[in-house]
Amino acid sequence: MEHYLLIGPTDLTATLAPDKEHQWHYAAPGEVAALLAKLAPKPKLTPKAAASQPAAKPKTKPQPPLRSFMGAYFAACPTDADLCALYRFVDSYRVTCAPSVLADATSSLAQAYFKGKVVRPLSLTEWPAIVNWLQTRLFDHQGGGKIDPSMFEVAPGYRGSLEFNGFLAVELSGDFGSDFQPVGTYRWGAYIDPHKLLKIWPEYSHSAGVELRMVVYEAPPGNAYDFSKRLVFDEAQMVDQVPIHDTLAAGNLCVTFEAKGQGWLSLGNVHFRWSRYEMGEFLPGGGRIVDHDRREVNYYFSPADLKPPLNVYFSGYRMAEGFEAYYMMRSFGAPFLLFADPRIEGTGFYLGSPEFEAQIKDRILQCLKALGFNRHQLNMSGISAGTFGAMYYGSQLGAHSIIVGKPLANLGDVAQREQSVRYGTFPTSLDVINLHTPRAVQKAGRKAMVKALNARFWETFDQTDLDTTALMLTYMRQDDYDDKTYHDLLVHLAQTGKHPYVIGRGLDGHHNDGATETATWLKKQFWTVMERDFDRRKR
Known part of the structure; x- marks a missing residue:
């Protein structure tokens, strides 16, 4: 359960539909401490005194005490006492407010609070839009993963050279054709978490004569072979992370790369992350x-x-x-x-x-x-x-x-000891030494690479x-x-x-x-x- 807080003259939380994943709380200015006393009560007994008390069987399962709010919206300026009480219950960047509240935060404590918490004014005026904004951006936890180049499967029609360079990249070279043609796909896709917007960041580089585009296929839940959507992104769109909108919850996203031209192409990790939009x-x-x-x-x-x-x-x-x-x-x-x-x-x-x-x-x-x-x-x-x-x-x-x-500090030794001391324990060290040593040093041999790194x-x-x-x-x-x-x-x-x-x-x-x-x-x-x-x- 994710908890959110509204501070303002009117309680609008009662207008929200019941939600098992989000719970909104309301306090008028000057009443935050009283609300927190209910949500996060302090223990009244010492451990020794509590042990001597007979354990009463609760009639209903007690709610766990509040640890923190995922987000807060100030429709009116809280009092200094409110801000002091709220300080440890909400983290930086998780507080938003109506634009007019900034002008009302005149005390030195309020100004320090607004600066330390990086309070963000919202131009939204409709309550449902404000709720949606907070819940889609200020959710709990962080999510992200990657599909590495070892999962790359070359396209059947590709006829150029192919080399796997550990988990760094897969290297392709040759004539990719005059029109965009598939060069390969990553065997594993990314799960689409409900209520989360996924964004993709592909690692790649290529010679001047090659053009690249990323094709994303959406597979519905439980069916990996019947794609419901095909999205194409060119390099101009891949300058930043690519958000994938309007997806099916619990489905999968699969990535294929298409290229044209002649030269070399290097494909690395494909990263999938939860998006917080502009946050x-x-x-x-x-x-x-x-x-x-x-x-x-x-x-x-x-x-x-x-x-x-x-x-x-x-x-x-x-x-x-x-x-x-x-x-x-x-x-x-x-x-x-x-x-x-x-x-x-x-x-x-x-x-x-x-x-x-x-x-x-x-x-x-x-x-x-x-x-x-x-x-x-x-x-x-x-x-x-x-x-x-x-x-x-x-x-x-x-x-x-x-x-x-x-x-x-001796990253060269870390890679060397993968062979001599701890075989197979940390193979990433071999990719690290390949990434951070120039080609000329690599041609000089392993000892030169270790010494250089x-x-x-x-x-x-x-x-x-x-x-x-x-x-x-x-x-x-x-x-x-x-x-x-x-x-x-x-x-x-x-x-x-x-x-x-x-x-x-x-x-x-x-x-x-x-x-x-x-x-x-x-x-x-x-x-x-x-x-x-x-x-x-x-x-």
């Missing part, structure tokens, strides 16, 4: 960074209480697309920025073209500027694959602290200024991905004369061991930094 990627307020090769990374920025520091977290390996650690970062109460890398099978380790990497740094700097912070009020963090982004960009930006668990981190790291940065790392002593990062870090710091504050903690086990201990340690270090350096107390 962002994965979460309300989420965004995308895309370079000229259609390589992307996703980000989410929450201004929270607008007070230092800005905490940044890089998501680790994720086959399901979206952000991780949202609730952990939100629990600190400070502004935070999340990154997620959906490339290859689950991550591209946040490396890319100069344009790609510059956009990630610019996004962090833009968030600092919007908050009025400087680099000494910046904390960078991540676990496993996310540690590379945290250390790589955190060192370049001279962050206040870099807090990481299971650090991976390792140097990609250390050559950048050695040129940074870390004298005012705290480095906090917990690592696995028998790490079967990269067991040298912590040692190499100390060596490079000594060789380059850097003197940061370093905390290191070793745990016994391989890379995928000690998940709970690592997460607990990372949160503890965060609170240590927050309390010691930014005068924030754990709530």
Whole structure:
């Protein structure tokens, strides 16, 4: 059940038809605290006192206490007391209002609330339209996945060359004809979730003499062979993600590519995501960074209480697309920025073209500027694959602290150990080394590739200024991905004369061991930094 809130002079929620998936609540200005006392009552007994009370059998199944509202609409301006009571029950980007409410929010508390929650005015005036707008954009959870190139099945009539390049891409080359002809299809389709708009982002590139278009077929529920719809999208329409409107709930979308001309064509992952329309990627307020090769990374920025520091977290390996650690970062109460890398099978380790990497740094700097912070009020963090982004960009930006668990800096070694130490455990590492090493280096052989990719981190790291940065790392002593990062870090710091504050903690086990201990340690270090350096107390 998703809960929504209306604050205004009139209760319009009674006009809504019964809905098992959405529940609307109403409060007049000045009555929000009373409403929340009913929806999320505080426990009156301590655990010890509650245990001594006889358990009464309830006549009806009690409703679980409210955790949060998925969205809120202010038809009238709430009081300052309302905003204080509501603060922890609704997240940033999930509050909308009538345009006139902005002029009424004059108190300093209201202005800070509206800025921190990124309150959005709606020009809609009809109540059913407002309800539909919120429920189709501000729903719970995040949804996204991909179909990788291993699922590509070449068209029977194709006569050119074909090469599968891991989970990176399938490479085709030859004469595709003077008219558009199918070159292949992805064997698995995407399920159409009820009440969700799907959008598609295909990864592709081709030579100048080739033209490409994407054909999407809709299969009704339970029938994979009788297509009910055929949609064609040219490259001009694929500049951005392609929304697929008016679909059949519980059906499937299947993707085929057609090409014409002569040259080469590279087809990568085909991404399917829930659309929030104009409200962002994965979460309300989420965004995308895309370079000229259609390589992307996703980000989410929450201004929270607008007070230092800005905490940044890089998501680790994720086959399901979206952000991780949202609730952990939100629990600190400070502004935070999340990154997620959906490339290859689950991550591209946040490396890319100069344009790609510059956009990630610019996004962090833009968030600092919007908050009025400087680099000494910046904390960078991540676990496993996310540690590379945290250390790589955190060192370049001279962050206040870099807090990481299971650090991976030697990505060349991670790929090499797929053959020598942990065969078949993390094959994505082989795609990563292919993606991030130039053709000339690849022709020089495996050892040259490993050395070049390792140097990609250390050559950048050695040129940074870390004298005012705290480095906090917990690592696995028998790490079967990269067991040298912590040692190499100390060596490079000594060789380059850097003197940061370093905390290191070793745990016994391989890379995928000690998940709970690592997460607990990372949160503890965060609170240590927050309390010691930014005068924030754990709530």
